[in-house]
Amino acid sequence: xxxxxxxINKVAQSGLITxxxxxxxxxxEDIVIYDIKDNLFQGLxxxxxxxxxxxxxxxxSQYQGKHVGIICTADAIIPTWAYMILANKLSAYAQxxxxxxxxxxxxxxxxxxIDNIDYTQYQDQRVVVKGCGDxxxxxxxxxxxxxxxxxxxxxxMYGEPCSTVxxxxxxx
Numbered sequence: 029x030x031x032x033x034x035x036i037n038k039v040a041q042s043g044l045i046t047x048x049x050x051x052x053x054x055x056x057e058d059i060v061i062y063d064i065k066d067n068l069f070q071g072l073x074x075x076x077x078x079x080x081x082x083x084x085x086x087x088x089s090q091y092q093g094k095h096v097g098i099i100c101t102a103d104a105i106i107p108t109w110a111y112m113i114l115a116n117k118l119s120a121y122a123q124x125x126x127x128x129x130x131x132x133x134x135x136x137x138x139x140x141x142i143d144n145i146d147y148t149q150y151q152d153q154r155v156v157v158k159g160c161g162d163x164x165x166x167x168x169x170x171x172x173x174x175x176x177x178x179x180x181x182x183x184x185m186y187g188e189p190c191s192t193v194x195x196x197x198x199x200x
Contacts, residue, residue, distance in 0.1 A: 044189050046156045049173060050163040052141035054134060058123065060094045061130055064110060065102035072102075074110055088117050096122045097133035131166065138169035145173075147180050156185045156192055 067082055069075045098114050100106050111127060118125050126136050155177060157170065170186075177184055178196050185192035 044154050044156050044185075045150065046158055046189055047173075048158040048161065049138070049142075049165050049169050050158075050161045052138055052145075052169070053163045053165065054095060054137040054141075058094050059097070059130060059133060060091060061097045061099060061133070062091075062114065062118075064098065064100040064106055064114070065104070067110075068102055068104055072104055074104070074106055079110060079113070083113050083117050086117070088121050091118055091121045093123050094121075095124045095126075095133060095137055097126055097128050097130060099127070099129050134164065135166040135168045138166055139172050142169060142172045142176070145176070147176055150177055151180045152182045153180075154183045154185070155181045156187065156189050157195075159187045 064074070065071065067074060067079055069078065096118050098111055098118075115125050124137070124140075126133055128136070157173065157177075174184060174195065181196070182198050183194070184196040186195050187193050
């Protein structure tokens with residue numbers, strides 16, 4: 029047996045393209061959740077005059093460049109106009125505004141980033157979508173990416189190049 033000592037990296041030679049969706053993750057420091065419960069009178073009701081006074085006096089510049097999710101964690105009925113006033117005030121400063129908690133906001137930001145990917149780079153390629161990492165990636169991001177990737181890729185796998193789960197393979 030001839031052992032020359034050369035190690036061959038078969039994974040590198042396989043032609044697989046690994047995609048790590050965590051590169052599309054928003055910066056956690058840019059995510060802010062505005063909870064309207066802090067504007068409720070006695071934690072129960074939103075009084076229009078008080079809310080409008082707050083909206084005029086609040087320092088909205090602290091949301092400059094941030095992605096803002098608007099929620100209400102109190103068990104109260106919030107009129108739609110209140111959310112609209114917040115959106116109006118935030119729009120001059122925030123990078124994006126949505127209704128929802130942190131998880132919803134992160135999913136929305138992932139989806140926007142995934143929608144802007146140039147999928148032609150994956151045309152007829154064998155793609156592995158990385159599955160493990162330190163950054164939270166919502167399932168919706170994997171779904172959105174896979175749906176778009178399925179239209180162009182030759183095959184899609186999930187996991188790591190050395191251990192993958194087949195997801196899709198285009199029939200020849």
